[in-house]
Amino acid sequence: MPVTNQTNYEFYPFPLSEFCIRYLCGGDSMRQLRHVSRTELLLARLGLDYPEGALLDMRINRFSHAVELFSNLALSKSTLLEAHSTLTGTDTRGFRKNESWIGPDKASSKYPEVASVKEIDQALSYLVDDHNSSSHLQPLQHVYSFMELLSIHPFQDANGRVARAFHIAQERKMGIQVPATLYRYKHGENELYIGEAHNFKASPKTYLTNTEFWQRAYDWSDFATEKILELIKNAKNILDTQTLLTPLNSVDISIIKHLWQQPITTQAYISQTLDLPIYDVGKSINTLVSYNILQPSRIKKRTLQPVYHNVALVNLYKNVEKLLFK
Template sequence: MDFIKNDVLTRLFVRYLAGGSSLRQTRGVTRAQIALFESQAGFRNQAVLQQAHFNYVFNKAISVFINQGVSVNSLCRANAILLNSQPDDTIRKVECKVSAPNGERLYIPPSPDRLHALMNKYVSDVKCQEPGLFNTIINYSRLVNIHPFYDANGRTARALAFAQLHKQPSLLLCFLYRLSADKDDYFNALHHYDVTSNEYVDCDYWSQAKMWAEETSSQCLNLIDTVNKKLTAPFILMPQAQVHLSVIRFLWFHPVVFLASLAKKLQVRIDYLQSVIKSLCDNRILVPRAMRYPEGTVVFECPQILATFEQIDSLLKNNLPRSINED
């Protein structure tokens, strides 16, 4: 099976990038709850619905940049998707200030009369760049400092960074370093750049972020690879094992499944899929769970994958590089 570890890892990053206050918004929502909602078995919970919505629109914003590239139009469209607004209404027409959660003023962005010229220059500079981490850092920081939109400037900048590095999760991971780093260091790193910066400025924060990303990404990818080999080992040599392997691959993206929706998504006859699910349950890869609501509904979850996701989440939030721990 063509198992793509990087795709699994990048999917896990989204929940930490998609919200306005990512850590606060994800604390009360588990991976299992999101997976249960996505199984289409009928599970509903307000916090889960909110997080699922954040994830969905963030992925749509990423797709805008991947499919259309960077332009003033694509930036406005991505921001409008995040805020459920119209692209023509996204660029702000009023003065504003950027404040920390405690109310402390951090930064006064450019006045509205400068925004169109700054955005045009920004897009022109981005189009002339070679792809890579350092240019993505410039683009991310610079867009946050231009602060062209009424809201979701950080989310728009993160969606652009995700699009520019989505094939290189070890580099993309640098933008999750803020989950573990000192907030002041993060804000200071942002302000190494002004609204016209187009050269990378080396600073401790981004150097540490890169080191942390390389170490953590390697650990995460090895963990996924090890668990996947355990999951697929009982079936790899089995005649006609393709559906078993397809279900296991699907589980890495949706670790809780509902038989009816799974059959539709994989385009497999439900009677044949039932035998595959039974085989996966016999091998303790899947575990049936009866739902309280809708009453009588049964879903199947993969404890090993859910446990793997918990381990990865722990690494993303707590795995600081040695040199940082020693300071």
């Protein structure tokens, strides 16, 4: 295959929200079922006894249904409740009696005040630098409190599934990219800063109005989105440096592009996903390993295939996760 000029190629474009959702989506729902293979999912859909495959299929269908609800209906409390009911299988009638569960519409509604963007900037710098010492508890508790606040209005689904369904629907309908930084997961009880965060929450609070709350929320979203784009740019620079003087063919480049969506992969998965002959994929993998673009990390238990990863892109995903959810 012809050698391509390595200084000019570009990676496939992808929406930022899709990038984040692909790796982080699901919280306590779909994320826990990431180990279910496509084969198991297919067999479950054909009626065979694969309980986890059937559960994942149900959740995927519910998520798709919720997206359709948001695509076809005007945004309203009833729509939010119906989508939540679809995703969780719960009865929404009880929630209608307590509309503050979704969030009041009145401008006089109040929400606890949270850290400023400047304080969050300081906290994020600690997170990105991966500092974990006790001296960093103070900024971390601000991030915890702020992300907790984002989770209660207007989508009080702990895993953010309703919010994701709405945002994906908006993206399809209007062609806009809603930042994935409005999503959060439930925090476990063992994080270093949880105790400090609880103490912080117990202290006296000032309050924001409904309008101020949303402004602060979107300020956070824009700010964190810039941080994610910066991380992506840094990862791309590292990968560009690795490939700059490397003679790569079209299969090699296809694999590198694929790594942006799947930084940990196998020869068989690449062959299937990119519809390439497995021999060509194997040859390219050997080339990429020899130039340290790919690294073998372990052997897959069920198939005994080597698993490969690109360090820069794996670190990118880890840093995005730290930035948003830890």
